[in-house]
Amino acid sequence: xxxxxxxxxxxxxxxxxxxxxxxxxxxxxxxxxxxxxxxxxxxxxxxxxxxxxxxxxxxxxxxxxxxxxxxxxxxxxxxxxxxxxxxxxxxxxxxxxxxxxxxxxxxxxxxxxxxxxxxxxxxxxxxxxxxxxxxxxxxxxxxxxxxxxxxxxxxxxxxxxxxxxxxxxxxxxxxxxxxxxxxxxxxxxxxxxxxxxxxxxxxxxxxxxx
Amino acid sequence: xxxxxxxxxxxxxxxxxxxxxxxxxxxxxxxxxxxxxxxxxxxxxxxxxxxxxxxxxxxxxxxxxxxxxxxxxxxxxxxxxxxxxxxxxxxxxxxxxxxxxxxxxxxxxxxxx
Numbered sequence: 430x431x432x433x434x435x436x437x438x439x440x441x442x443x444x445x446x447x448x449x450x451x452x453x454x455x456x457x458x459x460x461x462x463x464x465x466x467x468x469x470x471x472x473x474x475x476x477x478x479x480x481x482x483x484x485x486x487x488x489x490x491x492x493x494x495x496x497x498x499x500x501x502x503x504x505x506x507x508x509x510x511x512x513x514x515x516x517x518x519x520x521x522x523x524x525x526x527x528x529x530x531x532x533x534x535x536x537x538x539x540x541x542x543x544x545x546x547x548x549x550x551x552x553x554x555x556x557x558x559x560x561x562x563x564x565x566x567x568x569x570x571x572x573x574x575x576x577x578x579x580x581x582x583x584x585x586x587x588x589x590x591x592x593x594x595x596x597x598x599x600x601x602x603x604x605x606x607x608x609x610x611x612x613x614x615x616x617x618x619x620x621x622x623x624x625x626x627x628x629x630x631x632x633x634x635x636x637x638x639x
Numbered sequence: 640x641x642x643x644x645x646x647x648x649x650x651x652x653x654x655x656x657x658x659x660x661x662x663x664x665x666x667x668x669x670x671x672x673x674x675x676x677x678x679x680x681x682x683x684x685x686x687x688x689x690x691x692x693x694x695x696x697x698x699x700x701x702x703x704x705x706x707x708x709x710x711x712x713x714x715x716x717x718x719x720x721x722x723x724x725x726x727x728x729x730x731x732x733x734x735x736x737x738x739x740x741x742x743x744x745x746x747x748x749x750x751x752x
Contacts, residue, residue, distance in 0.1 A: 453732070453741050456703040457662050461742045462727035463710050464665060466719045473672050475744060481668035482661075548685070549701070558667070560656045564701055567649040582651055600681040 485558065490628035492523050493555040493605060497631065498622035500532075501610045507534075514605060518555060525554045529602045533594070535609040535633070540587055542580065542595045542633035543604040544572035550598035552605045556628055563632070573597070583634040606633040613639045662738055663702040670709050679712035687711045 467473045496518060500507040510517035514530030530552055533541040545551060546569050551559040562568050571579045576595050577587060587593060596604040608630040614622060629635035659667075674680060687708035688695075695704055714721055734741045 451737070453736055453738055454703075456699070456706050457738050458728050458731050458741065459710055459724075460662050460666050460669070460706045461731045461738075462724060463706065463713065463719075464669060464744075465731070466723060466727055467669065467673070467713075470719060472676065472678070472718055473669075477672060478665065478668050481671055482664045485664065485667065485671075548688070558659060560654075562652050562654050562656070565652060568652045570649055571652065579652065583654075600685070 485553075488554055489557045490555075490626075490631065491623070493552070493628070493631045494623040494626035495619070496521060496523065496555060496605075497607055497626045498619040500607055501614075501622050502619050507607070510607070523555060525552075527601075528552070528554060530555070530605060531596075531602060532605050532607050533596060534607045535636075537591070537609070539592045539594060540580075540585075540633065541604070541606045542572060542576055542593065543598060543606060544569060544595060545598040546570070546573060547597075547599075550600055550603060552603040552631075555605060556631060560628070580634060583629065585634065585636055606631050608637050611637050611639050659702075662742070666702045666706045666709065670705060673709060673713060673718070678716045678718055683712045683715075684708050 464475075464478060468475055468478075496510065499521065500510050506517065506520075509520070510532050511534060514532040515525045515528065517532075518525050518530060533543075535541055543551075545563070549559055549564045551563060553559065568579070573595055576593055580587060580593075598604055608626065610622075611625070614625070625637045625639060627635055627637065630637050670684060674684075684705070688704055691699075691704060691707065695707075699707070710724065713719060714724065731741050734743070
């Protein structure tokens, strides 16, 4: 370590962020160098890069949960959401950029599960960045090979009578699961409903619980 | 490789999650900005990833592959040259042994924090 006895304090006297005190890797050096070159060349500004990170940080499953809660509360909205997910999100002020968002509805008879077998395509504009397991080979292969077993591992046991549809995302087209509204939530406000909508339920590996 | 057809089902899904590190978020941001500015497309990102070969998918993390691909695409589209990259990387490396030291910007953020 460069600062013996002060391993966790930067030259400015402030502690490093926990993820920044590990030895510098080749790829981190590349990230820093590329970022600096883009700024130097006037291709991007440091502010733009930070703004992009901030905007990604603001995106979380709470956005998707609001959309689901609205769909549970408003049949007309739900119809619009299922017809055109991107447009319905925009209506709520949620920007999905150029992504084509397809919303698939879980019902008594059908359960939907989302995967990206190729890589990591994910409805990041309404859920934030994907969890590590979504990008893992085990999930990407097994979600299509043995989806019911995978679901069981996540704690979802589907009756044999429920059809299971697995949707493979692409770079231009992302899926969001509209979970089945649980019984017992009658008369709940949208805010209350949104609270029981987890990230995983919108990927299809969980179901909302009361 | 990225696309998996003939692989037998694997082990249980490891459900541990990590918060993305600042450098990973920056790679993500560079990808989004560079494509928004027309330097390459998601297909270009994908193509360079596929060209890396199977071993990269065993040995590199997700955002390590991404920065490699982003960098290659930026060189191809003329944003900077390999020589400029090499010189800049040397300069960055010389600043210190941790990300906090090597990334000037994050040093500033810490001071502000």
